[in-house]
Amino acid sequence: xxxxxxxxxxxxxxxxxxxxxxxxxxxxxxxxxxxxxxxxxxxxxxxxxxxxxxxxxxxxxxxxxxxxxxxxxxxxxxxxxxxxxxxxxxxxxxxxxxxxxxxxxxxxxxxxxxxxxxxxxxxxxxxxxxxxxxxxxxxxxxxxxxxxxxxxxxxxxxxxxxxxxxxxxxxxxxxxxxxxxxxxxxxxxxxxxxxxxxxxxxxxxxxxxxxxxxxxxxxxxxxxxxxxxxxxxxxxxxxxxxxxxxxxxxxxxxxxxxxxxxxxxxxxxxxxxxxxxxxxxxxxxxxxxxxxxxxxxxxxxxxxxxxxxxxxxxxxxxxxxxxxxxxxxxxxxxxxxxxxxxxxxxxxxxxxxxxxxxxx
DNA sequence: TCCGGATAGCGTCACACATC
DNA sequence: GATGTGTGACGCTATCCGGA
Numbered sequence: 001x002x003x004x005x006x007x008x009x010x011x012x013x014x015x016x017x018x019x020x021x022x023x024x025x026x027x028x029x030x031x032x033x034x035x036x037x038x039x040x041x042x043x044x045x046x047x048x049x050x051x052x053x054x055x056x057x058x059x060x061x062x063x064x065x066x067x068x069x070x071x072x073x074x075x076x077x078x079x080x081x082x083x084x085x086x087x088x089x090x091x092x093x094x095x096x097x098x099x100x101x102x103x104x105x106x107x108x109x110x111x112x113x114x115x116x117x118x119x120x121x122x123x124x125x126x127x128x129x130x131x132x133x134x135x136x137x138x139x140x141x142x143x144x145x146x147x148x149x150x151x152x153x154x155x156x157x158x159x160x161x162x163x164x165x166x167x168x169x170x171x172x173x174x175x176x177x178x179x180x181x182x183x184x185x186x187x188x189x190x191x192x193x194x195x196x197x198x199x200x201x202x203x204x205x206x207x208x209x210x211x212x213x214x215x216x217x218x219x220x221x222x223x224x225x226x227x228x229x230x231x232x233x234x235x236x237x238x239x240x241x242x243x244x245x246x247x248x249x250x251x252x253x254x255x256x257x258x259x260x261x262x263x264x265x266x267x268x269x270x271x272x273x274x275x276x277x278x279x280x281x282x283x284x285x286x287x288x289x290x291x292x293x294x295x296x297x298x299x300x301x302x303x304x305x306x307x308x309x310x311x312x313x314x315x316x317x318x319x320x321x322x323x324x325x326x327x328x329x330x331x332x333x334x335x336x337x338x339x340x341x342x343x344x345x346x347x348x349x350x351x352x353x354x355x356x357x358x359x360x
Numbered sequence: 361t362c363c364g365g366a367t368a369g370c371g372t373c374a375c376a377c378a379t380c
Numbered sequence: 381g382a383t384g385t386g387t388g389a390c391g392c393t394a395t396c397c398g399g400a
Binding site for chain 3: 308312315318319322323
Binding site: 309312313316317320 | 369370371372373
């Protein structure tokens with residue numbers, strides 16, 4: 001199996017496992033794969049004292065709402081029915097919202113071994129169709145957290161930006177996009193964050209974040225910004241709204257002392273009003289309405305594409321972060337449920353000992 | 361030391377859905 | 381309907397680790 005093929009195989013398996021887990025949480029059952037490991041685990045826990053008559057214990061839903069203690073009806077072999085208030089506080093809410101969709105997904109994957117190629121193609125499209133309807137991780141987790149007190153919640157973007165450090169909270173939605181003569185894109189967000197995107201480079205290297213630091217005592221008419229430079233290729237200049245220009249400062253003498261201490265060797269930039277006309281090497285990106293030549297149109301299209309890619313890049317990062325958080329939550333939830341399950345079994349054992357007639 | 365498997369992470373594309 | 385957003389899928393790279 002090729003590397004990529006193996007990877008797909010692993011991914012598919014992981015996905016299938018996830019779906020099964022999700023399914024189990026939806027209908028309250030345990031998937032086979034999980035149940036096997038779980039039963040093995042239980043055997044190690046209970047040893048020879050496993051409960052062969054467990055099938056005779058009927059658990060009747062008490063119909064209680066969320067948050068109220070669940071009362072379980074345990075029908076004993078002798079015919080007695082016992083009301084048990086178990087460790088399960090509530091019927092556990094599902095972490096997924098569309099069980100039928102997930103069930104179809106599992107079935108589709110299970111079929112792939114036997115299906116013909118043409119069918120697999122159809123399945124592929126079906127899968128994509130099905131999977132794309134899945135609610136976002138944030139929505140899933142937030143819904144879950146609203147059902148289960150104390151469950152971690154993915155915060156909204158707003159609070160995330162507020163909570164992170166200025167240098168990292170770079171991905172605010174830009175409100176102004178500018179292009180320099182060197183092809184770089186500068187996005188200035190409402191919060192004062194300046195992003196520099198270098199189309200020619202890949203990944204993080206092409207994206208640099210600057211943060212306006214208006215606090216302190218900047219010189220009149222100038223705003224010092226911090227620049228987390230990852231590629232230094234000489235002096236850079238670019239404009240910002242309000243007829244201002246960002247100029248790389250050759251020396252850091254203009255920066256306040258507290259900034260010099262925090263920025264280290266990072267070059268300092270100033271935003272100030274241009275003294276003359278456009279400096280050499282600086283090109284203002286024209287607004288779409290003023291585009292005339294095909295070259296300008298092409299540049300505009302390129303600029304839009306770069307912007308879209310940049311946003312999508314960040315969206316993908318955020319999505320992956322949420323996904324990891326989601327998986328962690330699921331794992332912790334599994335751990336909690338396993339503990340509850342063990343307690344419930346112990347409880348059942350105790351009740352059996354109490355209620356069953358002594359045969360000595 | 362080299363090689364290959366396993367895993368994580370990234371960028372991009374495509375698509376569905378939400379919003380305007 | 382256009383646009384923005386979220387996410388699965390895919391391909392790729394980097395890193396780690398165990399075996400030859």
